[in-house]
Amino acid sequence: MRKPADMFDRDYEWTALERFVADEQPGATLGVVSGRRRQGKTFLLEAICAAAGGFYFGATEATDAESLRRVSVALTAHLRPASPFHFHGWAEVIDTLLGLGVERPVPVVIDEFPYLAKANPELPSIIQEALRPLREQRTASRTRLLLCGSALSFMGRILSGSAPLRGRAGLELLVRPLDYRLAAEFWGITDPRLALQVNAIVGGTPAYRREFARGDTPDGPDDFDDWVVRTVMNPETPLFREPRYLLAEEPELRDTALYLSVLAAVADGNATRGGIAGYLERKAPDIAHPITVLEDVGLLHRDADVFRDNRSTYRIAEPLIRFHHAIMRPVWDQLERPGSADRVWRASRRRFASNVLGPHFEQLCREWILHHADPALLEELPAKVGHGVVHDAATRTSHEIDVAVIGVADGGKPPLLAIGEAKWNDTMGAGHLDRLAHVRDVIARNGRYDTSRTKLLCFSGAGFNHKAAAAESDQVVLVDLPMLYG
Structure with a gap:
């Protein structure tokens, strides 16, 4: 399936949807797509339906009866049956949607699903029953049913705990904002x-x-x-x-x-x-x-x-x-x-x-370490990247660390791969490196982490003075904005 030319990036999401939609295995399957508003979920799902000849239905905030009328009209326009559909319940709708995939895998999208479930809380259970493993309508179908929503709290619960649809989904896709x-x-x-x-x-x-x-x-x-x-x-x-x-x-x-x-x-x-x-x-x-x-x-x-x-x-x-x-x-x-x-x-x-x-x-800066930095920089993949506060018991002081990188513990102490400081408007110099070196010594004395390979990272939006530049080495890494954006 060809991704639309005017769709920027979203290669990962498109590939995941394409793989799910084009799966030839028998039996209808369920997928869940979520993400905050304005991320392009509707564009993605409409495009995958257009590419694969599927059916897209966008729900609105309405009563259950009105939503049933709207889906009846939409399916009538899509299938053009001898007589128009007049659905009286969602069980009929879901079975009709499963019927779309009798001959081939077909994507079927119900967008803004939380609106429908709010008006009819039984809808997830109805879908659960329709997708029961040995049910004939499911086994004879290759409909790829995709439920989409922007209400993250609701979509997060739809497959969790004792929710009716838990264990039913073959795809759980989160559409995130573009990275920086x-x-x-x-x-x-x-x-x-x-x-x-x-x-x-x-x-x-x-x-x-x-x-x-x-x-x-x-x-x-x-x-x-x-x-x-x-x-x-x-x-x-x-x-x-x-x-x-x-x-x-x-x-x-x-x-x-x-x-x-x-x-x-x-x-x-x-x-x-x-x-x-x-x-x-x-x-x-x-x-x-x-x-x-x-x-x-x-x-x-x-x-x-x-x-x-x-x-x-x-x-x-x-x-x-x-x-x-x-x-x-x-x-x-x-x-x-x-x-x-x-x-x-x-x-x-x-x-x-x-x-x-x-x-x-x-x-x-933390995202750069986690997703964009050359793996050779730290010599191994980080297990945890974040920030923290280091306490110096000897002087009863605390030191804030903007970037801390922890490696995977291999039978001993977790290795502290790097600690770093990030300054947006400050030109960084030797003083910043001295502070990081002191904090590394404090962490070593605390005894919780292996600091034998800890590197010092300085991130600056304003650059570095000549003393910091002269100190750059395998153990001291200076990251400016051009490097951050690679």
């Missing part, structure tokens, strides 16, 4: 500093360039400030209110004010559970539920301290939401007035650098 390198290519940005600045705001969501920004990209580094004003902070553009809509579209987020406040706390630099509770003036147990819900819907991500398993920090998973809470939400009333965006943005650039760019840069 692909995002730069997608936006057509070749300058690595500009690419990272743009990525810190819009991330890797494809729709934000094509539909929301209407193809407007910064025309070079000098155009970045103007681009933010005219595209992101302009009340006339869809990007302006998109963060609010993303929250409103999540069915699990009922007390919106509380969830907004939790996100605002994290955007303000309160990364621990205690810090979030203090920002909200509540006790830590009181915010456990909203934090868990925000994690389930994919808006908040928990990063475990690599040196202490019982300590975690939180970060906002969607860059546009982080930008909204750090920069736009505190001055929302001003931004809604025409012509205020330029003044507000110029007053917010320092906060943008510290609360948005700095943390985003650190995260991209």
